[in-house]
Amino acid sequence: MSKAIKTIYMIIIMMFLYLPIVTLMVFSFNESKSMFAWTGLSLRWYKEMFHDTQMLSAIWNTFSIAISAAAIATIIGTMACVGIIAMSKRSQTVIMGFNNIPLLNADIVTGISLMLSFIAFGFYLNWGTVLLAHITFCIPYVILSVMPKLKQLGPGNYEAALDLGATPAYAFRKVVIPEIKPGIISGFLLAFTMSVDDFVVTHFTRGAGINTISTLIYSQVKVGIRPTLFALSTVIFLVVLVILVLVNFASGKDAEEEEFFYEVAQG
Amino acid sequence: MAKSLIELKHITKAFDDNVVLDDFSLLVNENEFITLLGPSGCGKTTTLRIVGGFETPDDGKVYFEGKDITDVPPNKRHINTVFQKYALFPHMNVGQNIAFGLEISGKSSAYIKDKVKYGLKLVNLDGFQNRKIESLSGGQQQRVAMARAIVNEPKVLLLDEPLGALDLKLRQDMEYELIRLKNELGITFIYVTHDQEEALTMSDKVVVMNGGYIQQMGTPEEIYNEPENAFVADFIGDSNIIDGIMIEDRVVKICDTIFPCVDEGFGHNKPVDVVIRPEDLIIGKPGDGKLDGEVIHNVFIGVHYEMEIMAGGFEWLVQNTVSYPVGTKVSLDIIPENIQIMHKPKSKEEEAIDTDV
């Protein structure tokens, strides 16, 4: 296969991937509400973004849930990894198997099952239930990020620390945690991403009370989406892009970055 | 008269800014076991890969049986390689691995079956056809890799440090195996290693390389007994390398003492490097030899005792089967044939490698 064909193929795929995004970004600057006709350049949707209370509350919900869920999931997940590694191979396989269920399961099943559970146990569907649901599907991602790092580390350094007189807790803090930090961080970011972008699980567990950005968008699908949402998404997208590019240039570690990019962009 | 099979002419190869080979030329004859020997980074593996077709030289040409194969891809060359890490196909069993090249050349299944059996017998792995690769030990994997290459009846076999991962005993066994194979098959072996013992044991010809240049080329005896510069002397075997002054032909002055030697053509009163192998030094009672000194170090190696003797202002490394305890006063002597004179290094690559522990 010649270089030319390969390049053309890549370009076609890239165009395929970016066409919708570019379309959205372009229409976020459209004067009118229409998604088909261009009536002129305008920033009105961006301005409106800041006044639309419904949207502001959706933004707040989305990010507050995401940060909380990611934080809690990271703590539970990291602790879990440490605990699991100390178990027998058998137990490890079984538990990791269970860990994979939310990952491989359809999100609709996760959403429905959680909804049924909440209601059966008398919970009202609100911000809290959404948070609990998000934590549930975030934990596996954290474990998936931290486990390989923990396994890679091996008992070597930890044992060396004990040999030099450290208590287990100290060895842990000073030796193990710093080594697996990249895994913890990427796990956190991965969980955060999955939470921000989630729609289906939130759809079922939110009740009528709250909206996240995704559910707000969905509610407008039938009636036509207000371009304020395009504006919002464009802003988020550009912010993320800038952050990732900066991170890209700030650190210089190739393989770590690669991993990071894969994981972070799963959403 | 030996026929030239492979010829490398003026090969230059650089990776990014690192020039690995510079105007490198080499002739390989038919039915020869030639070893490229040198430290890591000297260019030996790159040379091998260029012969195999996995790298293309930036400059220069490669000839095979007189034909220019510089741009011929590896799958079209009648040359096979045994890789350092064996590179066995993990998803195929032993038999399928060995049969791979044969199936590609479209041989009949009866022929292939026989050839696989023959290949396994050749490397002493009879009956291993259905074994899985992951169930094999390092030595066994290595032999499968060799069988896989050999059954294709290449004219030239390239071997890239194949014995590196094996333990000592196994390595020694494999060295004899390789010699036997070469004699039995009558094909040319181009072997790459940094281990001088492998090179000396198996080769017809040794090419000592450093920094992309050939430091010396010759039979194992020539390389060992008559090193041409400090690098070769130091890299091969143990040696004492000491400054000397060539008074005139066949006379050299070391440690302010005159020694008769057998080398000529190094000029008059010229500074030279002198190489004396530790096993060639004769230990005697003080006054019996040319230099008087004292034993300052003594370690039992097994085959011999390794001693350091301070004499004439130089710490001599001496190997002897008789032990002289530390502190004994002794004398050292050497017969003229065992003194090897070398030119002073003309470039960095000719200097002995500095190992800073």
Place this chain on the structure above:
Amino acid sequence: MYRKLLSMPFIFWIFVGTVIPLAMIAYYGFTDRLGNFTINNIIAIFQPVHAQALGLSLGLALISTAVCFLLAFPLAMILKGSSWGRKGFIVFIFILPMWMNFLLRTMAWQVILEKGGIFNTMLQTMHLPSLNIINTPAAIVLGMVYDFLPFMVLPIYNALMKIDDNIIEAAYDLGATKGRVLKDILLPLSVPGIASGITMVFVPSLTTFVISNILGGGKIYLIGNIIEQEFTTSANWNLGSGLSLIMMVFIVISMAALARLDKSGEGNFI
């Protein structure tokens, strides 16, 4: 020893967050509104409406998975062999679109594919007939492929990158052509990645309702749509659970097949 206790919160969470909820679905699936045992919710799959939806979902999911694979494998190969600056950067470019909200990206295709939309306008300027795929199953396949393509590319790319270059060189050394190397070396050794990719595309495609809502004009019913409706508008949780159980059979089959083909669990997207 006490280290194992650290995993207790997690184990508790698995139990409460995964095991119990799945049990709830099973409970609702096998009971009726009054709580009596029944298998009506399960055999409901054979009703024409439901069977059709399931059939359509399976068909579209299989097509999307196949298309994703056919697009992704060459792409992964090209990425593997690419020397365009740092490899991480190239992969980054392909993952970046996922940062735009998934619903909006799918919506954008509606815009693009509409009668008066960009795609058709482009076709018209090239004097080609306009394609009316919006609101047809074809559009849904397009949406599925678009949304899930990265999930197929990444595991395959990772699997390919894990293949030792020496092995590929050995194959060439033994006389293999490029085609041979692909068939006998690259494909077999990337099976864990392929299996992972297939599962990660097939399951979401099979169970989606969002894509069919947005690109199907509300007229095309996949099994996901039916189930979603039973839980929201129709409020027949029992039926919804029963149909979910049927759907989960296919999910479990996929997971089992994946476990068979990727024994070491290395075909992950990480």
